[in-house]
Amino acid sequence: MFIKKILEQLNIPAQCKRYGLSLWQCPQFLFILMGVIIIASTLTTYAIGTKYIEEPELVALIVLLITAILFIVAAVITRSFERLAEASRMKSEFISIVSHQLRSPLSNLKWAIELLMSGRLGKIEEKQTEYFRILKENSGRMGELVSDLLIVSRIETVRLPLRKDEFSLENLIRELIKEFESFARASNVEIEFKSEANLPKILADPSRIRLVIENLLDNAIRYVKDSGKVKMLLEKRAQNLYFEIKDNGVGIPKEDQKYIFQKFFRSENVLKYQTQGSGLGLYISKAIIERSAGKIGFKSQEGVGSTFWFTLPIK
């Protein structure tokens, strides 16, 4: 396993391809090249130096020449690092601009549909309501994706400010269970929640933590096969509150587990059950929990279910 990882790291052409860079622009390759030149030049200088010991000027000249070559290689490496950083910055900026620009038309659309559906502009037929519902649902999905993308761009540009408010995690969970009631019933899922009595409050950003639990709860219900049970637990462990959510859903295959918190990653086996989903929920959740000084993790077995947990410090 360890050796395999090293070999993967050493497969430089593959790594460069992943960044979309040619070999001569790829820092990893240039770095190795520079190493080889350094070793070769040291040995050559030594060999030449011992042979032409009577002419020190020549040795000095060779050393000078080699230094110049190394200097150029180093400059190229720096430049290619710059290019990588620039590409990453442009990508974040692109996400940010696109999602900001999408927000206004999406709210216009959302409110216009709501006004039509409210019947305030005239009675609507049953058949029409169905289509309005489709419009509403889909503009809602776009809206969610856009707000997820905005959070991702804030996470990546380190501009995700978090409030520090005192609040009860238990109450927040109970509120969310109420909100998810109809979705759970429609998916034949029973939600159970056990909480230790008299838990202390925590100091964190309630709207962001709400987003984390929403994501976890949504996943747990969404990836249940036919009918299932979602069990949640909240308790005090040392100086932390520990939250756990356990489902008997499709589970995550072993080979996918290491990618599960990566952005845009979606496991092959969930695609069989659910094609919706951006692959951003868990990435966002991890960033929020870690920036709130907590920890997040999971264990899962394909076909049996998954258990996700996180901890948050008490004040």
Add this chain to the structure above:
Amino acid sequence: MKTILFIEDESALQKTFGDILKQEGYEIASALDGEVGLRLAKSQKPDLILLDLILPKVHGFEILKQLKEDRETKEIPIIVLTNLEGISDIDKAIELGATTYLVKAQYTLEEVVEKIKKALGE
């Protein structure tokens, strides 16, 4: 009849809110940029102002500041209705004297109407 001034550059929103607020029995004045908005606020003295932040000509924060500094307009409740959701923007608007701060993506039409009624003390 109470008057609401809606300062918002999206004409689609002007129409949607115009229709629903008229039905609720309000009179609507609309401004499509910050300059007109500021002028109408001072000349008409509406009962409530719905204010977007990113506006042509004069930014929403500037409008908020000027209206709250003016003795004649400082009592008018102002509801900020925007897509900006940064903590610093929210804090700044409240500090400048906004009654409520609503992020467009997070509220339904009916919820916004409720907030307007509440701010008008109804």
